[in-house]
């Protein structure tokens with residue numbers, strides 16, 4: 357078989373795709389394609405404790421400075437940033453200003469993450485005339501900050517019903533318009549690919565692992581009216597990322613926490629959370645929802661779409 361040597365295992369093939377048995381991918385990863393991309397660093401794992409009074413808290417301030425969190429103290433950042441599209445919390449920034457703002461937050465995130473800590477950014481693209489590929493700009497900025505990119509998940513929201521009818525010219529090639537039924541979750545890590553577990557255990561089931569390691573996820577969006585926030589994501593989204601990327605008892609940061617969905621997913625998975633939001637009312641909403649969930653009778657097992665499959 358081409359590319360397969362019984363003794364050495366498979367090698368990246370110059371033609372076609374060989375099977376993958378003890379695959380030696382060194383030729384691919386040392387190729388010139390990787391020349392200008394961030395590289396894995398050899399660093400000693402360090403983890404600093406977050407002061408007790410700052411844990412399981414939401415801070416009412418901008419996440420551009422997160423002084424409450426020491427360097428190397430957070431295991432996962434999961435968030436959906438403000439999109440700068442005229443929601444009540446959005447500022448009317450130019451694309452360059454918006455990118456600079458997100459870069460300030462992400463460089464703080466880099467400081468507070470432990471080596472190998474993960475970043476998951478949920479983002480949708482905007483507009484049609486022309487289309488703004490926000491996810492592309494964010495990837496570029498994250499690479500410039502030195503993050504290692506791990507992949508992108510397409511969140512298929514098609515099951516959410518009432519699809520948009522903004523299809524442009526109906527049944528005509530004059531100006532048909534694509535109707536996005538997906539968003540992205542961009543995944544990065546700081547410095548290293550692998551994570552130290554420091555004696556903590558994974559809580560993901562086999563069924564979840566098989567499902568969550570796929571690059572297309574299908575589950576419904578969360579209605580804003582049900583939650584009382586203009587743009588909540590479903591708890592299912594941070595739940596999957598927490599299960600996949602952290603160990604029990606670890607710390608999840610959401611620098612734009614809104615209605616508190618990331619905190620709720622953290623509580624359900626026995627992780628700690630820290631959140632930031634500039635809007636006092638959203639923080640009140642999040643705190644009320646967190647209290648409700650914390651009082652939830654532990655006899656009731658939380659069930660997620662991922663678990664049902």
Ligand SMILES: C[S@@+](CC[C@H](N)C(=O)[O-])C[C@H]1O[C@@H](n2cnc3c(N)ncnc32)[C@H](O)[C@@H]1O
Pocket residue numbers: 417418419420435436437438439445585587588589590611612613614615616617618632633634635638
């Ligand atoms: C897309 S929403 C996040 C929604 C959240 N994922 C949820 O499920 O409810 C973005 C949030 O970022 C907050 N925000 C905007 N600018 C901020 C800043 N500079 N620092 C912290 N939070 C900010 C907004 O108030 C809003 O609640």
